[in-house]
Amino acid sequence: MRVFLQLLTSTHQILPLQITELLLLFLKRRRIMGVDIQGKLRLALGSVKDHASIGKAMMYHYQHDGFSNIEIAVLRATGHDNGTIGDRYMHEILFLVSNSPGSIPFLAERISLRLGKTKDHVVALKTLVLIHRLLRGGNRSFEQELCKAHVSGHLQISTRFFTKNSDHPSAGFLQKYAAYLQERMSWLINQAGKLEPVMSKGLEFRRYDEKSFDMAFRTLPKCQVLIDKVLECSPHDILCSDHSLAQAAMSNTLRESFQVYMTFSEGIAALVNMFFDLTESARGLACEILKTASLQSQKLHDLYESCKYVVENKNLDYPSVQIISMGHIVALEQLGSQQNELSTSHVSLSSISRPPPISAHLTKSKEMIELEVAAEENKRKEEKIDVNLSPTPTLFSWTLQTKISMVWVVFEDEVANESQVLPAQQKLGTVDAVTDIKSEYGTNVLGYST
DSSP states (O other), rough: OOOHHHHHHOOOOOOHHHHHHHHHHHHHOEETTTEHHHHHHHHHHHHHHHHHHHHHHHHHTTGTTTTTHHHHHHHTTOOSSSSOHHHHHHHHHHHHHHTTTTHHHHHHHHHHHHHOOOOHHHHHHHHHHHHHHHHSSOOOOHHHHHHHHHTSSSSSSOOOHHOOOHHHHHHHHHHHHHHHHHHTTTTEEEETTOOOOOOOOOOOOSSHHHHHHHHIIIIIIHHHHHHHHHHHHTTHOOOOOOHHHHHHHHHHHHHHHHHHHHHHHHHHHHHHHHHGGGOOOHHHHHHHHHHHHHHHHHHHHHHHHHHHHHOOOOTOOOOOOOOOOHHHHHHHHHHHHHHHHHHHHHHHHHHHHOOOOHHHHHHHHHHHHHHHHHHHHHHHHHHHHHHHHSSOOOOHHHHHHHHHHHHHHHHHHHHHHHHHHHHHHHHSSHHHHHHHHHHHOOOOHHHHHO
């Protein structure tokens, strides 16, 4: 048997597919002398398949304008061996793509073909890890082009074969990791090295601060979707799958989730700060987002605590997750509903006790001026009459008549005007009116809404 395995490992000939399947069925779940024959045979047959695929790629070298070197590098990086992806293969792929304009769609198609045709869990997991490392290892332009290839359909992350055959221990982690990468394709690393979602151009919100509104209602929900995919990748699935590959995949996932959690926290803070400035419908949406965030914060805290013991990577700097209390969200929701009732009462109060218009005061001022002018004219007429009729007029007599007419006309008019204005002002702006509102709705609600 050992000689047979050595021949399979060293040969470059392709065995018929039916023979290999029969050998796998015959040796399935059988162990001879404590040696895993099925695993050894898988490695041997996988090596043969890798050599055959590489030879086929070399044959089509001239038909693909030199792109076959990229395909060969992909095949070598995703071989059937149990080791992780070597850095030299990563650097080789990035170097070949950077020196071959227009080769990214070809690279995406080769990766998709490798993932779609394989039935080996190790090769599939290696291909997914390769996609993840290319997203993280390339420059910004390369990352954007790879994401565009995914949108256009050149890069397809499909694990349909492993969905149908989920008996393998690593099938669960494989599917969850593929789902995470599907969502990860809608995120990019910015110039500051921070992971951020790709946002489409939406409506402009003039009523609120645009940056805060986008953070709370556009970026935060995207963070929640990606965090859900992270939470599905249970650390217990790592123990059932290939150890080294699953460890590498989970380490990259956790490292990115740390950055997403920071953006998640900023979005929560922005949403709480603008909560009482939102409309009633927007507050309802904000409460739903906060309730989801409360559940996610607890689960994320538990995930990080479990990964500290399962994931063997000492370079991971776990953040301190602040658990959002559901009771605080319920209290915030109640305060928002009370503020809506209070604003409604203010509208009704202002409609009842509306002050007189300014034009009325202006009209009254004109009337006062006309009365004063008329009084002056009467004064002059009286002076002329007194001078003509009385040869020895006394100063007291005509002055007294003038003063009486002036004082009484002006004083009575002012009192009448003040009696018309004061009641309207007393209904709207006095301390008694504010006290009535506070006694009806509570001082705490008024103080919080102002």
